[in-house]
Structures are given as C-alpha cells and as structure tokens.
Amino acid sequence: MPHILALDEQVSLAEALVTAGADIIQTEGGTSSQPTHPGTLGLIEKAAPTLAAAHAISRAVSVPVLCASGLSDVTAPMAIAAGAAGVGVGSAVNRLDNSLAMIAVVRQLAESLQRVQVSAVAQ
Numbered sequence: 471m472p473h474i475l476a477l478d479e480q481v482s483l484a485e486a487l488v489t490a491g492a493d494i495i496q497t498e499g500g501t502s503s504q505p506t507h508p509g510t511l512g513l514i515e516k517a518a519p520t521l522a523a524a525h526a527i528s529r530a531v532s533v534p535v536l537c538a539s540g541l542s543d544v545t546a547p548m549a550i551a552a553g554a555a556g557v558g559v560g561s562a563v564n565r566l567d568n569s570l571a572m573i574a575v576v577r578q579l580a581e582s583l584q585r586v587q588v589s590a591v592a593q
Contacts, residue, residue, distance in 0.1 A: 473499035473519055473539065477526055484527045484535075495531060496558060497523035498539040510544055517545035521552050528553030543575075543582040550583065557583070 499519025537549035538558030
C-alpha cells in the first residue's frame with residue numbers, strides 16, 4: 471500500500487484491490503516518518519504510519535494485512551494488536567552486514583511476538 475496516499479485513500483485502494491482479487495495487503499510507511507525522539511518513543515514514531523494503515527485497512531478488508539516498514543521488536547507486537555496478520559521486516563535485517571547480527575534481530579522480533587501471544591493466551 472503506497473504510504474504516500476492519505477489513510478482514507480489507502481483504505482479505498484485496499485478495498486479495490488481485494489475486489490480485484492488480491493488475497494493479502496501490505497502496509498508501508500516507516501520511510502515517511504521522521505522520529506523526533508530517541509529510544510522507544512522514536513521507534514513508535516517511526517512505525518506510526520504503517521501501524522495506522524494496518525489498523526484502518528485490517529478493519530476494512532477481509533484478507534490478511536501484512537504490516538511492514540519501520541518496524542522493530544518494540545513495534546512488531548503493536549502491529550499485531552492493530553490488526554495485522556503478520557509483519558514484514560526486510561530492512562531491519564537487510565541493512566546489517568553480517569549473518570550473526572541478522573539472526574539476532576530476527577530472534578528479537580520473534581521473541582517480541584511470542585511474548586504477545588503468551589500474554590493473549592494468559593488472559
């Protein structure tokens with residue numbers, strides 16, 4: 471979903487794509503955000519556009535929504551809470567220069583998502 475569109479336009483486009491036969495929609499937006507705070511708040515600011523899109527689009531369409539762009543181990547669980555069926559984290563891994571660092575990031579992301587699943591089951 472092009473993050474350069476207004477949120478209501480993204481929803482309309484997602485609905486049209488599903489009508490045309492799309493079986494999954496992916497949100498974007500992390501590159502359009504300019505966080506002003508460091509640390510956790512900055513990570514949330516960076517992911518805000520794609521989280522908002524995942525929330526709005528997942529409520530408007532009947533297909534799974536993949537939330538991607540600007541996500542981290544802090545915000546990946548927020549994507550699931552917003553309605554995403556899954557997360558995409560290409561640049562979080564691809565920007566790293568060695569396999570060990572890539573594995574560490576993927577493990578952090580997986581653990582953050584597992585904690586959310588355990589919490590949901592416990593409630």
